Amino acid sequence: xxxxxxxxxxxSVQEAETVTLSCTYDTSESDYYLFWYKQPPSxxxxxxIRQEAYKQQNATENRFSVNFQKAAKSxxxxxxxxxxxxxxxxxxxxxxxxxxSYQLTFGKGTKLSVIP
Amino acid sequence: xxxxxxxxxxLIKTRGQQVxxxxxxxxxxxxxxxxxxxxxxxxxxxxxxxxxxxxxxGNFPGRFSGRQFSNSRSEMNxxxxxxxxxxxxxxxxxxxxxxxxxxxxxxxxxxxTVL
Numbered sequence: 001x002x003x004x005x006x007x008x009x010x011x012s013v014q015e016a017e018t019v020t021l022s023c024t025y026d027t028s029e030s031d032y033y034l035f036w037y038k039q040p041p042s043x044x045x046x047x048x049i050r051q052e053a054y055k056q057q058n059a060t061e062n063r064f065s066v067n068f069q070k071a072a073k074s075x076x077x078x079x080x081x082x083x084x085x086x087x088x089x090x091x092x093x094x095x096x097x098x099x100x101s102y103q104l105t106f107g108k109g110t111k112l113s114v115i116p
Numbered sequence: 117x118x119x120x121x122x123x124x125x126x127l128i129k130t131r132g133q134q135v136x137x138x139x140x141x142x143x144x145x146x147x148x149x150x151x152x153x154x155x156x157x158x159x160x161x162x163x164x165x166x167x168x169x170x171x172x173x174g175n176f177p178g179r180f181s182g183r184q185f186s187n188s189r190s191e192m193n194x195x196x197x198x199x200x201x202x203x204x205x206x207x208x209x210x211x212x213x214x215x216x217x218x219x220x221x222x223x224x225x226x227x228x229t230v231l
Contacts, residue, residue, distance in 0.1 A: 035219070043204065045222040091159065102147045102210045103172045104220060106159040 002027045004094050006107035013082045014115050020067075021077045021110045023092030032096050034068065034075045035104070039089040048090070051075065079112075087114045118143065120223035122207050128229045134195040137226045141188050141209030147171075148190040149220060150182060153204040162205075165190055194228075202230045 003026045013019035025034065036048040051059045051068050059066050063083075067076045079086055092107040121140040129135050141148050150162040161174040165184035182192040188209075194201055204227050208220035 033219075037222075042224070044224045045206065045208075045220075047219060047221075050219060102149055102164055102166075102220065103161050103174075104149075105161070106151075108158040 002029075002094055002105045004092050004105050004107040006090075006092055006110050008110045009108070010111045010113070012113040012115055013079070013086075015082055015084060017082055018078060018080045019082055019112065021079075021090050021092075021112070023075045023077070023107055025073050025075060025092070025094045025105075027073075027094060027096075029096050032094060034066075035093040035095065036064070036066070036075075036077045037091045037093060037106075038086075039091065039109075040085075041088070045091070049077065082114050084114050084116065087112055120207055120209050120221055122205075122223035122226050124226060125224065126227045126229075128231060129197050130231050131197055131199060133197050134193060135197060135228060136191055136193045137205055137207075137228075139190045139192075139207030139209075139223060141190070141207075142211075142221055145209035145211050145221070146188050147210040148184055148188060149208045149210070150190070150192050151206045151208065152176075153206055153225070154202075159206070162192065197230045199230050202228060204228075 005024045032053045034051045037045045038048045039045045049059050049061045049064050063080045065078045089109045091109045093104040095104045123138045147166045149164040152160045163182050164172040168184045179195045184190045204225045206225045207223045
């Protein structure tokens with residue numbers, strides 16, 4: 001069975017500062033995807049960033065970047081220049097590759113607060 | 117392009133009743149997944165449909181069922197409701213391609229309260 005663990009239930013960051021959210025996972029698959037999803041108080045989940053396991057280069061999307069350590073099964077999210085709109089629940093998720101599987105395993109989430 | 121649409125957004129039921137939730141995926145998306153979100157258990161996978169066929173099913177009792185129509189719209193049904201079924205039910209659609217990315221596009225959810 002696949003598992004995703006987010007060890008920080010809550011975190012806070014000062015506006016304009018940098019914060020890192022942690023995620024570890026476990027899977028027996030060699031080819032998989034990792035995601036960070038954001039769920040603002042309005043509830044709609046949106047994709048923040050995606051990492052393909054076979055790619056060694058860490059994914060980056062504007063102020064969001066990941067530190068993907070495949071051997072350690074670690075996938076942390078770094079948010080730079082934090083903004084008030086970044087306040088949300090952040091979920092780390094794991095999915096298998098291949099055209100036949102769109103089932104994601106989610107962590108319990110980290111609630112991020114941004115302090116003005 | 118319109119996003120994933122879920123109806124109803126909020127509903128209140130009593131124990132023993134049944135409920136049907138609807139999901140319209142993004143145009144062109146043929147895979148629809150359902151997740152249950154609760155404060156205690158987080159996001160749990162219910163089932164996934166593709167081309168009207170259930171491909172995967174999570175660890176939920178048989179009271180939870182679903183289906184997908186030829187236009188990719190999906191419904192899920194929960195029968196004999198229990199208090200523990202109170203949750204946010206999220207629908208997500210995916211664009212199926214040769215190498216699936218697993219990226220899900222979520223709707224805003226249906227908030228079910230069971231009294």
